[in-house]
Amino acid sequence: MTAPQRQWGTTPSISWTLPTEKEILQNEELTDELKRQGQYEAPGETEKKQALLVQLQKIAIEFVKHVCRKNNLPQSIIDSAGGKIFTYGSYRLGAYAPGSDIDTLVVAPRHVTREDFFEYMPSILEKMLPSGAIEEMKPVPEAYVPIIKLVISGTDFDLNFTRLAVPTVPWDLDVKDTNLLRGLDDRELRALNGPRVADELMQLVPQKKTFRTALRAIKLWAQRRAVYGNIVGFPGGVAWGMLVARVCQLYPQATGSVIVMKFFRIIGRWNWPQPILLKESEDHPIQARVWNPRLYPTDKYHLMPIITPAYPAMCATHNIGPTTKKIIIQELERGGDITDKISFGKLQWKDLFTKHTYFTKDYKYYLSIISGSTTKEAQASWSGFIESKVRLLVQSLESQGSIAVARLFNKGFTREHRCKDEDEMSAVLHGEMQYQATNVKTETTDNIKDPLHNAVAQGGADAAAVSNGNGEAILNGSEPHTFYTTTYYVGIELAQDSTKKLDVSDQSRDWKDQQCRSAGYEDGRNFLNITATRSYDLPPDVFGPGEERPTRAKKKTAMKKELLPGQKRSLDASGMEVWRAVKTAKRLGAILRYQMDD
Numbered sequence: 001m002t003a004p005q006r007q008w009g010t011t012p013s014i015s016w017t018l019p020t021e022k023e024i025l026q027n028e029e030l031t032d033e034l035k036r037q038g039q040y041e042a043p044g045e046t047e048k049k050q051a052l053l054v055q056l057q058k059i060a061i062e063f064v065k066h067v068c069r070k071n072n073l074p075q076s077i078i079d080s081a082g083g084k085i086f087t088y089g090s091y092r093l094g095a096y097a098p099g100s101d102i103d104t105l106v107v108a109p110r111h112v113t114r115e116d117f118f119e120y121m122p123s124i125l126e127k128m129l130p131s132g133a134i135e136e137m138k139p140v141p142e143a144y145v146p147i148i149k150l151v152i153s154g155t156d157f158d159l160n161f162t163r164l165a166v167p168t169v170p171w172d173l174d175v176k177d178t179n180l181l182r183g184l185d186d187r188e189l190r191a192l193n194g195p196r197v198a199d200e201l202m203q204l205v206p207q208k209k210t211f212r213t214a215l216r217a218i219k220l221w222a223q224r225r226a227v228y229g230n231i232v233g234f235p236g237g238v239a240w241g242m243l244v245a246r247v248c249q250l251y252p253q254a255t256g257s258v259i260v261m262k263f264f265r266i267i268g269r270w271n272w273p274q275p276i277l278l279k280e281s282e283d284h285p286i287q288a289r290v291w292n293p294r295l296y297p298t299d300k301y302h303l304m305p306i307i308t309p310a311y312p313a314m315c316a317t318h319n320i321g322p323t324t325k326k327i328i329i330q331e332l333e334r335g336g337d338i339t340d341k342i343s344f345g346k347l348q349w350k351d352l353f354t355k356h357t358y359f360t361k362d363y364k365y366y367l368s369i370i371s372g373s374t375t376k377e378a379q380a381s382w383s384g385f386i387e388s389k390v391r392l393l394v395q396s397l398e399s400q401g402s403i404a405v406a407r408l409f410n411k412g413f414t415r416e417h418r419c420k421d422e423d424e425m426s427a428v429l430h431g432e433m434q435y436q437a438t439n440v441k442t443e444t445t446d447n448i449k450d451p452l453h454n455a456v457a458q459g460g461a462d463a464a465a466v467s468n469g470n471g472e473a474i475l476n477g478s479e480p481h482t483f484y485t486t487t488y489y490v491g492i493e494l495a496q497d498s499t500k501k502l503d504v505s506d507q508s509r510d511w512k513d514q515q516c517r518s519a520g521y522e523d524g525r526n527f528l529n530i531t532a533t534r535s536y537d538l539p540p541d542v543f544g545p546g547e548e549r550p551t552r553a554k555k556k557t558a559m560k561k562e563l564l565p566g567q568k569r570s571l572d573a574s575g576m577e578v579w580r581a582v583k584t585a586k587r588l589g590a591i592l593r594y595q596m597d598d
Helices: 021-036 043-070 075-080 089-093 114-128 186-203 208-224 237-250 256-268 297-301 322-343 358-362 376-398 422-429 451-459 505-516 576-589
Strands: 084-088 102-108 134-140 147-152 155-163 365-373 403-408 413-419 481-494 526-534
Touching: 021 208, 021 256, 043 075, 043 084, 043 102, 043 114, 043 155, 084 089, 084 186, 089 102, 089 186, 089 208, 089 237, 102 114, 102 186, 114 134, 114 147, 114 155, 134 451, 147 451, 155 186, 186 237, 208 237, 208 256, 237 256, 256 322, 322 376, 322 403, 358 481, 365 376, 365 422, 376 403, 376 451, 376 481, 376 505, 376 526, 413 422, 422 481, 422 526, 505 526
Parallel strands: 102 155
Antiparallel strands: 084 102, 134 147, 147 155, 365 481, 365 526, 403 481, 413 481
């Protein structure tokens, strides 16, 4: 008798079939393409990161001892206190690209506090790391998830902290032990959940190598198609990882290429809002809040719930709205069509990873949400706050019957401008580019990786109060001063049966007023405006190499047709249809024209 096959996940697997030679070859082709796309780092870089993590582990132990000594604890407690670091996110899952941040958690015993972490850890890092190794260090203690942003020898680390209600943290601590959650506050629980989710996820996939290959491919596809980023309403890296893991459970012996091909059809045709679960939810005596739409009304409104496997179970995709759900399903369908053709040899894997056409073809009309500040640090905080709130504007636009799609692009564009007075600042806030600094490159928010921006964006709380220097200087002198902006774009598609003139001024004004009443807004230092933009008026820096800005369509004129003697001109030939077409074009040209208060 053959041993019973293990059930992976909440349902039996669909197929246990071993890979065919064709599937093995396709998997090799996929791996080769991912390497060409720069999704694997050189072995030397991997070894360097591992060595740095070893150093950080030693520093974590010394940090805990330092706090113990400061608290005059007995030597026996100092010697046994321990301390440990855990990675989480893409690095922990083993599906990270070169240059990615390493999310790292410092776990300490109960007598070490978060305040100790921010007071002592920076100096201990400087003392124990080689001279010059720290290229950047920025503590962000006010954040929703407080971190120390580090760049060590060219490698980015986001250093987080939590403490456990235990007297010692041994080197072999198992972070999956649910009893460790006892006595933790919300911040400590959120921090510990990072490595717990990653470890649970990796235990729930049949083949780790297959999972990692497929996840690299899906993450690259999602980034290229601009459907990546939890803050703006798309799945983030861990959520995409859980989706890939679920498909792996259904095909336990498949190659990575087969998982990718099955992924688009299974997830694209999923019966939402039925949740994606990697395991059955579990109860625990600590009674933490877990995702449960039968108990919590807000959970019922999650459109594409993807539930974390570690206790307490949470929805990783609560920010997904009607438009982002529609876009995700459209992109999954497109991906499925492409992988079907790849399977039959009609397309190649590189065709799956072609860049989106958000700015070049997808929309005729856009809203530009422009936030600005008079200093760089103030703008990092203010733009992070606006990023966390802009999806609420999109939700308001979605309620407009005349709008079929209001799609927020998943990255902001940061620019610097040289302005001498309020009029020039106002022009910048209305989308004018003539004052943009020519010696500073426009960057997207994901490339800058500003820790303050990211911390405020992830938290969704009021922008942190930061010093921004002389905020009034830009308004007084005749010399140009730097004005910093971040712009988010919302593509607008009209409903086919729309007959009314579209007016979004009320929604825009209400949303703008709400943000300008927040605690982080300061009049004269922070600015916000919303403008309408046509595709052919988009700034050139939103287009990548080889992309062309759409051009304005030329008006067509009717050609007069010669009539035979006695023949009457038809309705079409009389120009009536041309007149109707011109009238329609004028109506559409005015749909996004509205006046915003300065």
